[in-house]
Amino acid sequence: xxxxxxxxxxxxxxxxxxxxxxxxxxxxxxxxxxxxxxxxxxxxxxxxxxxxxxxxxxxxxxxxxxxxxxxxxxxxxxxxxxxxxxxxxxxxxxxxxxxxxxxxxxxxxxxxxxxxxxxxxxxxxxxxxxxxxxxxxxxxxxxxxxxxxxxxxxxxxxxxxxxxxxxxxxxxxxxxxxxxxxxxxxxxxxxxxxxxxxxxxxxxxxxxxxxxxxxxxxxxxxx
Numbered sequence: 681x682x683x684x685x686x687x688x689x690x691x692x693x694x695x696x697x698x699x700x701x702x703x704x705x706x707x708x709x710x711x712x713x714x715x716x717x718x719x720x721x722x723x724x725x726x727x728x729x730x731x732x733x734x735x736x737x738x739x740x741x742x743x744x745x746x747x748x749x750x751x752x753x754x755x756x757x758x759x760x761x762x763x764x765x766x767x768x769x770x771x772x773x774x775x776x777x778x779x780x781x782x783x784x785x786x787x788x789x790x791x792x793x794x795x796x797x798x799x800x801x802x803x804x805x806x807x808x809x810x811x812x813x814x815x816x817x818x819x820x821x822x823x824x825x826x827x828x829x830x831x832x833x834x835x836x837x838x839x840x841x842x843x844x845x846x847x848x849x850x851x852x853x854x855x856x857x858x859x860x861x862x863x864x865x866x867x868x869x870x871x872x873x874x875x876x877x878x879x880x881x882x883x884x885x886x887x888x889x890x891x892x893x894x895x896x897x898x899x900x901x902x903x
Contacts, residue, residue, distance in 0.1 A: 706863070711736075713866035717873040718742045721842075725749060725879075737773050740765040740835065747838035750845045753880055761838045768831040775824040779817055786813040843868070848878040 718733035727745045732738055744762025751757045836859060843851035854872075858865040 710863070710866040713870040715739070717866075717869040718746075720873045721746060721846075725876075737769050738766060740769045743835065743838050743842060746845065747841035750841040750878070754845075754878070761834055764834050765831070765838060768827055768834065772824060772827050772831060775820050775827065779820050779824070782813045782816045782820070786817070839865070843872075845878040846872040846875040851878070 715733045718739060719730045721727075722730035722733065722742050722745065725746070727742065727749060730742065732741050741762050744760075744765040747761045748759045751759045836855065839858065840851060840855045843854045847854070854868045858868060
């Protein structure tokens with residue numbers, strides 16, 4: 681009987697692990713596709729620090745930089761979406777880390793003060809011990825939700841600029857599908873990474889006699 685129960689437990693764990701592999705593999709594929717796209721486009725368009733494409737959390741700087749560059753060369757407007765996105769991404773990461781730490785404290789309190797010696801802890805004492813980390817987690821979760829909404833709004837605005845710089849005819853479709861079906865975003869970026877249909881011609885590409893257009897590269901102190 682014990683052998684059968686142990687075998688069932690091992691089988692359940694193995695099944696859970698195998699079911700997790702496709703999600704993990706897709707996550708790696710999405711990371712690679714996004715990294716290749718951001719690095720390729722940023723380097724070709726002269727955006728500073730293209731290697732940031734491979735660093736989680738801060739790689740949104742490149743999405744913002746490509747958006748800012750598009751606004752600069754097409755509309756002549758100075759934006760700071762790269763700075764806003766980077767700030768919100770870091771704040772979100774810090775909040776998530778704090779929530780994980782408080783969650784660890786919560787679990788530790790339960791294990792140390794209740795499971796180890798349940799007879800020594802009254803119910804009200806357990807509630808009092810858990811109240812502080814639970815309230816902390818709830819408060820941070822609310823703040824994180826607000827930061828996440830602000831981040832999502834700015835991110836999709838910047839992403840729309842990136843899509844418009846690549847393929848303006850399909851940019852709205854790409855954005856809508858990226859919002860409704862997030863798994864499509866890395867693929868849209870990757871398969872359009874060599875396109876610059878929404879960008880003005882470079883100066884050296886302008887036919888002789890045509891008005892000179894602004895370079896793709898914004899000032900280095902800007903990007």
